[in-house]
Amino acid sequence: MSYLRPESEGVLVLNRLPIQNANAISSPLTHGFPSMTAFLGLMWALERKLRTQGITLQFDSVGVICHDFDEQVTEGGYTKAFRLTRNPVSKDGSTAAIVEEGRIHLEVTLIFGVSGEAVLDDAEPRQKLADQIAETLAGMRVAGGSVLPARRVERLPCAELLRLDENPEEAREDFRLRRRRWMPGFALVCRDDLLAQRLESLQANTPEVTALDALLDLSRFNWRPAVAEAPGDQAERKGVEWEHDRTEGWIVPIPVGYGALSQVHPAGTVKNARDACTDFRFVESLYSVGQWISPHRLGSFRELLWYAHSDVDAGLYRCRNDFAATARGL
Known part of the structure; x- marks a missing residue:
């Protein structure tokens, strides 16, 4: 099935953003990295904030490359727990309940379509605008x-506003050279096809x-015994070997909308709705499978970027990514 994919004229790249205490609980069932819905929400919030400054860029998609992460969990053993904070006492002096909050420190590169x-401006005005957007994002x-002050990487600007070449x-070729700057790191792409x-x-x-x-x-390692044949044409069997079926790479369950x-x-x-001017609908999380891949395996910005897709009649509001479709030549 094909979807209306936005066609971007350029990309805004924010390199090596250090983020402290991001939400590590991405859904009621998953944790370990923020949901892509959070980054799409950031994209729309940034677009609205820039409009108040007279900047009329249209944001349509976002990609994330993670360079480093430190989830705030206890160390040691197979069972881990979030490191939680004790809240201040309540008004009557009694101890307030501890609200479970997962936190994670990140260093990410954000790419916006x-x-x-x-x-379409020249390089110098585009760079000034990119620096202004980076300064705005630092307060969000x-x-x-x-967002913490960015760690300077040699010859790598904090922000870049790039025009996409119309020649495929x-x-x-430009993307092939640019993706080297994002290593070491891993990009999150959607793998509905594997599911x-x-x-x-x-x-x-x-x-x-x-x-x-x-x-x-698909989200776990499934180990199964495999009988190993003896060398040569002997009919006798030799021992048992264990094999798992995780051959696709770094596969993770993710919420997608x-x-x-x-x-x-x-x-x-609806009483107590957050916005009384917008139609309301009760929803639950949708899940699919994502894959963390090295940027050198990406062939274009299309494979990296995520965009929003809504089907009101079917009741689906989800994030989509074209990595698998592009790999099949669709």
Whole structure:
């Protein structure tokens, strides 16, 4: 199935952003890195804030490359717990309850797909605008975390506003040279295709298997015994070897948006809704499979960027990424 993918005129690259105390709990079932919905929310918040400054860039997609992370969890053993803080006492002096909050320190590069007249300017005005946007972002929250002063990397600017070449060959060559700057690091891409393949494989033997079973099966290491044959043509068997099925790489379960639990309620009809001017709908998290890959395996910005897609009739509000479709030549 194809989706309306935004066509960006350029990209805004914010290199090596240190972020302190970002939200490590990405959904009710997953943790370890902020959800892509948080970065899409940051994109829209940044666009609105820039408009108040007279900057009319249109943001349509975002990509994330993680260079370093430090999840705030206890060390030692297989079972870990979040390092939690004790809240101040309540008004009556009693001890307040501890609210479980997962925190993580990050160093990430953010790449935004953008369009607008500013993208078509000369190099010097574009660089000044990029520096202004980086300064604006420094006063915002990124996935609930605080932006710290960027660590200077030799010959690598903190922010860049780049115009995408209209020639496909030139664009690929420019991206090939640029992706070197993002290493060492790992980019998060969506692998819905792996989930569909695993579901089809499991249903071949067990028809009642669901998509949730496939997600759990793909998210873990499944070790199975394999009988090792003796060398030569001997019929005797030699020992037992254990093999796992994790051959696709660094695969992780991720939340990719929200699915509807109710019909759309008109604005103002639901009590205590955050926004009384916007239609309301009860939703739950949607899950899929993501993959962390080295930037040198990316062929274009399209494979890296995530964008929002809404299907109101189907009740789907989710983030999409075209890495798998591009790999198949779609």
